[in-house]
Amino acid sequence: MLSLAAVLMVVAGVAHSYLGERGFLPRLLAMPDLPLLRRGDRGFTERVIRAVWHLSSLYWWCAAAVLAIVAAQPANPLRAIGLTLAGTVFLTALGCIYCGWRHPAISIFLAAAALTAYAVW
Numbered sequence: 277m278l279s280l281a282a283v284l285m286v287v288a289g290v291a292h293s294y295l296g297e298r299g300f301l302p303r304l305l306a307m308p309d310l311p312l313l314r315r316g317d318r319g320f321t322e323r324v325i326r327a328v329w330h331l332s333s334l335y336w337w338c339a340a341a342v343l344a345i346v347a348a349q350p351a352n353p354l355r356a357i358g359l360t361l362a363g364t365v366f367l368t369a370l371g372c373i374y375c376g377w378r379h380p381a382i383s384i385f386l387a388a389a390a391l392t393a394y395a396v397w
Contacts, residue, residue, distance in 0.1 A: 358396030
């Protein structure tokens with residue numbers, strides 16, 4: 277049952293990202309009165325919206341990985357789940373970097389990912 281739940285979460289994430297890129301995001305980003313997060317920088321706003329949209333899919337895939345790990349009952353589930361979470365937090369930091377953010381959260385995400393990976397290794 278957990279494996280099926282994991283597969284459903286992967287499918288949901290893929291569908292969310294694909295359908296968002298095909299239907300929702302183009303219409304949203306085409307709005308002429310889209311509120312800008314930085315004055316005069318529409319590209320930044322578009323990157324942030326796109327990154328946040330896809331980060332939700334990333335977290336669903338992380339949930340799928342955790343479900344799959346629990347279903348597989350590995351010898352060291354704490355390590356596997358910890359490394360999965362560390363990877364997810366690391367990818368979140370990369371998403372922030374992609375947006376062009378100069379935000380202190382990037383350092384926090386990178387540190388949290390490294391500490392989590394180190395702690396469970």
